Amino acid sequence: MTTAKSKATKTKVKIVSPDLGHHATDVGLEFSKETEAKIKRILKRYPEDKAQSAVIPVLRLAQDEFGGWLSTSAMQLTAERLGLPYIRVYEVATFYTMFNLKPVGKYHLQVCTNCSCMIRGSDKIVEAVKDFTGISKNGEMSDDSLFTLTEVECLGACVEAPMMQVNNGYYTKLDKEKTLQILDALKKGEEVETATPTTPMKDGY
């Protein structure tokens, strides 16, 4: 419906079109042995015929295993592993913002810009991240593929606002300098102490 589209853009219309430019169909994608063991442990939590319950944890494993994002192949692998139709996995993966449907940098910077953090100056944190990484738009990846910036909703650390999450770790009570320090260290490959344990659950998922 090209006519409707062109007309639509004139009259303030947002076009919903899932970015499907990332169909890297990696034939032969497989879970590693360690991940497979984790999947087995996860599946044990649910009745045998209720494998669908394990979609979210297994998708998280898949995301960690295959470069921090979910390609169509990774979603299909998850579906096949759990014996589900593909669409049932696509639905879940596209619903949750925690699943990345585009490649992300080595460090996924999720800066909270919700009320508490905003009042405590999260806009400056976002500015600092943009300046440091050269990212111009929310959701983009830096040219060196090290960082991806995403503005996120409340991550439950308001008491130490403003904050950002880098991969699985929280960095809190941020200001511009502290943020730059963290980013600098990450760029150099150094470890920076996080505010909370990196593993929120016992076996990580």
Next chain:
Amino acid sequence: MSEIKTITLTIDGQQTTVPAGSSIMDAAKSLDIEIPHFCFHKRLSVAGNCRMCLVQVEGGPPKPTASCCFPAGDGMVVHTQSDMVKDARKGVMEFLLINHPLDCPICDQAGECDLQDISVSYGSDQSHFAEQKRAVEDKDIGPKIKTVMTRCIHCTRCIRFATEVAGVEEMGATFRGENMSVGTYVESALQSELAGNMIDLCPVGALTSKPYAFTGRNWELIKTPSVDIMDAVGSNIEVHSRAGKVMRIIPRENDEVNEEWISDTARFSYDGLYENRITSPLLKNKGKFRAIGWKKAVETLLPKLDNKKTIAGLVGDLHAVEDLFAFNAFMKTTLGSDHVDARMNGFALDGSYRPSYLFNTTIEGVDSADAVVIIGSNPRLEAPIINARIRKNVVNRQMPVYMVGAEVDLTYKYKHLGDKPENIAELYDGKSAISKELAKFEKPLIILGADTLGRSDGLGIYKEAEKLADKIGALSSNWTGLNVLHNKASAVAALDLGVYPEDKGMDLGKTLKALEKGTVDTLILYGDSTHVDAEKLKGAKFTVYIGSHRDAYAEVADLVLPVTPYTEKDAWWVNTEGRLQEAKASVAPLMNAKEDWKVFRHLSGELGKPLPFNSLEELRAHVLKKCPNYKYNNCIAPAEKWVSIAGADKLLKKSFVETVTNFYKSNEILKASKVMTECAESSLNKNKAMRKAG
């Protein structure tokens, strides 16, 4: 059995009593009170997400309640016309219309659109919404369905249909909130044989028929009740025509047969009625066909029908009751030849005992069976509607299904018990675990594929199945569980009417041998069949093809006479259950084509031995004399006492093979249809892609 409790409630001041567990919407329906709704559909699970069916329940929470998913309670007082309800409906309509484009003038759904109708009746005349609207990109989901996803109101009927009824989980709702969209995510053609039903289910114009797109407006169509003949289910359809041309086909509701679904072959094959048709008699001259008039055609044919000659007739798959009767009478009385056979698949049984070749349990009976044993059949492709019925019972009440035959995807789980005829014996020997398991059922249902009974050991397989039925209690006084599933529309009628050698004539096999030897003077090919290769039909001194489409059979003929397909004649059809249904002519015969029975009546008169009928009524009276069961119009004849058929027990070691190799090309109308060709290609591509990936 727990006794069924009832509850009494008041809706809009009227009292009604409904079974416990009914929803408020059910109760309102019993009073003929209309409650507008989009997502609710009586044959799908309840979603409760469109919020259009809001009503006010007195004493309940101080907010409107969704009546489709709220159980009616005893003593409940419900209002469907209060101010609160009216406001709620207006509000919901406003939300639904926020992102809905105002493109009714170019929308194929217009005129039969739930959103349009309900918006007029219950909506507001203006919107508060001044913000940015959204548009959704259309998705390519194959040759059957056209999508305009901006029109989608997220009722999820299509998703539930694909998941629950079709059993091919392809549709889903991806992304969230404002970005939510319904589709297949990774664009791929829908692989269901029932996908077209989503078009009827879609309450808006998001999913519309691709072949019908922009070809007509529904209010200018003439609607004729008819019966589908693409398989032997006899699905009830409505043929919509305009200016003497079939524009589209949609289902009619019949709970006993097709509920309200039809297969995609039934819905989308109508373009085949106008492709590759024979529009006038054709005479072959030096290998090329030349159009001639009917008079010349009859003059050419008459000398070839001299009763001193050996005349054989083979009958195709798509003939109506009256036409079969007329042809049979023409061959046997007028021409005095018993060399007639309509069993082009080589079906092992004849018509002497009716229950031996019917789907005795009836299609509705599947709902009361407690187990299904499928032998040498693929119901998903031979009768998608019956397969959906089986699936419904597998999903809703975990009915077990067993299968002896080629391992195919039936959209539900089944136990595969081998693929050779000898495996049937293991099911009733009383020793194996599986035979003990089967013996437990009270109403087991056995489905025998008709094409499987067309193997050279068909009778042996039938006897085996009968033994199995006897041993596991499928043949008791109140349950006949031995069924033959036919896949050709005229199969049952041909057996009923005796369109096969009744005396000492040649059957299909003998006719083919005689053709090889060259001992057939005149071969009459009445209609096309996918079962016998046209190459095998060469060899007669003169071949005449009487049919609607110019197919391979026409090409081997010397003379071709055009007759009518199912949409162009008033006719009776008999489905695999033996149910007689009447179809009306929706359009006139195309150009010089003539109604089949009239051709035979005319030829018989020219030959000096006129058939004893001059009108359809007279013909039907003769049919009824021959087959008294046909007086049960549109219902099933009472069950007969089971009689075993005598026959050999020969079984071959040969495995059962897949009975339907090309679903979208299984008769002459489908072969001619361009849409069906596209469907066949897209399903082929999908299979290839899957093989590559896996």
